[in-house]
Amino acid sequence: MTSEARRTQPRAHHATPTLHDVARVAGVSLATASRVLNGSERKVAESFRERVEKAADELGYTANASAQATARGTSATVGLLVADIADPYFGLIASGVARGADEHGLIVTVAITERDPAREVKILRALRGQRPQGVILAASRTDDQESGTVAELAAFRDLGGRTVTFGPGGDRSIRIDNRGGAERLGREMAALGYRRAIAIAAAEGVRTSDDRLAGFVDGFGAAGGVIERVYRGTFERESGAGSMKQALADGVDAGTLVFALSDVVAIGAMTAIRESGRDVGTDIAVCGFDDVPVSRDVTPQLTTVRVPLSELGYQAFRATVDAEWSPPAADLEVLVRESTPGISTIEGAE
Helix, strand or coil, X not given: CCHHHHHHCCCCCCCCCCHHHHHHHHCCCHHHHHHHHCCCCCCCCHHHHHHHHHXXXXXXXXXXXXXXXXXXXXXXXXXXXXXXXCCHHHHHHHHHHHHHHHHCCCEEEEEECCCCHHHHHHHHHHHHHHCCCEEEECCCCEHHHHHHHHHHHHHHHHCCCEXXXXXXXXXXXXXXXXXXXXHHHHHHHHHCCXXXXXXXXXXXXXXXXXXXXXXXHHHHHHCCCEEEEEEEECCCHHHHHHHHHHHHHHCCCCCCEEXXXXXXXXXXXXXXXXXXXXXXXXXXXEECCECCHHHHCCCCCCEEEECCHHHHHHHHHHHHHCCCCCCCCCCCXXXXXXXXXXXXXXXXXX
């Protein structure tokens, strides 16, 4: 093959189409193509817009996210920080955020903090560089996180982004009445005749856990119930199982109620009870918090407090994009199921 023939042979691969290619095929200036595809607020004639979009589609051109962020001042993304994406609590929140983002043509960037204050600050700083339209903090936080996190949220705000937090701290806040919901649960359990309970909570200082434990103590104690022991761990299923094994080793009488700070922790405790040869419900009662889907699938079904997590995630997204926004009323509902059948059903209970 001659050198001339080689030069005229098609290449085995095609280069990624550029904005210059789009402008050439559409017959417009590079500036016009950029305004159409990179989200500039400057007006472009509809006929030019149609030609540019058609050329981009034919060429398979994908807009450069960095260029879009420069043109708009923000990117077409929303940042979501969760503690653990494997936890259905955060998965439900994320599903609501994703639903809202899809309606607005935005993409959700999910980051996992692992409840590490330093990691949360590092992630917020990295997200700030990506210029998302908003950032949502859904992770349970402690007082130790406040200084660094508050500084990063303020820096993000200075760039024109909006911050939304579950709990205080953001431009807009999603409030869950963890204490009030747990107090109602405690009263319901006392009404079923339970008077002795042990609690499985997270480390002291974790707000969600502290609020739920305090609320349950208030509600259960108001009717004469007593929290005999508190075991502390994490929000993970394995922590619930480990804490329950320790409680069983310490001794748990028939008719005792176990209050776990979340459904995931409660399900871990239920597994430990069964593995010890004891029965859930008819021997040791168990209740949780959140009403994640699996709480209805376990046997016996788990008594819990329903939190509308997916809807709250959706409202958190709306808080990042809506000019006018009001905090949603998160109605919590106590759901009594077979894991707490009442003290009268338990043999040997006092």
